[in-house]
Amino acid sequence: MEEWVWDGGRPSIDLLNTVRDRALDARETLRTPDDLALWLRAARLFDGDVDGDDLTAARALRTAIDALAYPADGSSPAASVEVVNTAAAEAPSDPRLALTDGRLVAVPPEPSVAAALGRIALDAIDLVTGKDLLRVCAADDCGIRFVDRSPARNRQWCSMRRCGNRTKARRHYARTGP
Numbered sequence: 001m002e003e004w005v006w007d008g009g010r011p012s013i014d015l016l017n018t019v020r021d022r023a024l025d026a027r028e029t030l031r032t033p034d035d036l037a038l039w040l041r042a043a044r045l046f047d048g049d050v051d052g053d054d055l056t057a058a059r060a061l062r063t064a065i066d067a068l069a070y071p072a073d074g075s076s077p078a079a080s081v082e083v084v085n086t087a088a089a090e091a092p093s094d095p096r097l098a099l100t101d102g103r104l105v106a107v108p109p110e111p112s113v114a115a116a117l118g119r120i121a122l123d124a125i126d127l128v129t130g131k132d133l134l135r136v137c138a139a140d141d142c143g144i145r146f147v148d149r150s151p152a153r154n155r156q157w158c159s160m161r162r163c164g165n166r167t168k169a170r171r172h173y174a175r176t177g178p
């Protein structure tokens with residue numbers, strides 16, 4: 001199973017980080033519907049079967065969120081806005097009232113991949129219109145995205161363990177020589 005990272009700080013950014021090594025040759029970790037099923041379960045968003053259309057939708061949403069949160073120079077956001085809104089429309093609704101044996105019951109919406117992606121899309125809307133500081137890991141071979149919530153707002157690394165320590169060591173050796 002793929003080693004996914006959960007350092008993004010928000011589900012929408014964790015989805016972006018299913019493309020790894022963006023700073024080098026971007027590496028896809030959601031290669032099959034089963035990969036997406038495992039990721040959604042690990043993210044506690046959905047536990048069930050996933051098909052090829054779901055995978056296509058998840059990747060399209062991921063591309064759109066990345067284009068909005070980390071826009072390239074000169075990119076046009078209109079198409080990405082549309083993708084996020086289409087996904088957000090499938091977000092889980094509020095419970096509905098039902099009568100069961102004469103008693104009133106609140107019935108939660110049926111879980112689905114579309115609803116899970118809808119929740120991610122809602123998170124993305126909050127992300128790109130909010131005040132979160134969006135960053136990219138400072139390691140030159142990483143590219144993991146995250147929200148900087150450090151008290152001094154100076155978080156550099158996706159994680160100290162993954163990138164911080166080894167980059168600091170490398171910089172130290174570069175300065176002092178072998």
Ligand SMILES: [Zn+2]
Nearest residue numbers: 137142158163
């Ligand atoms: Zn990193």
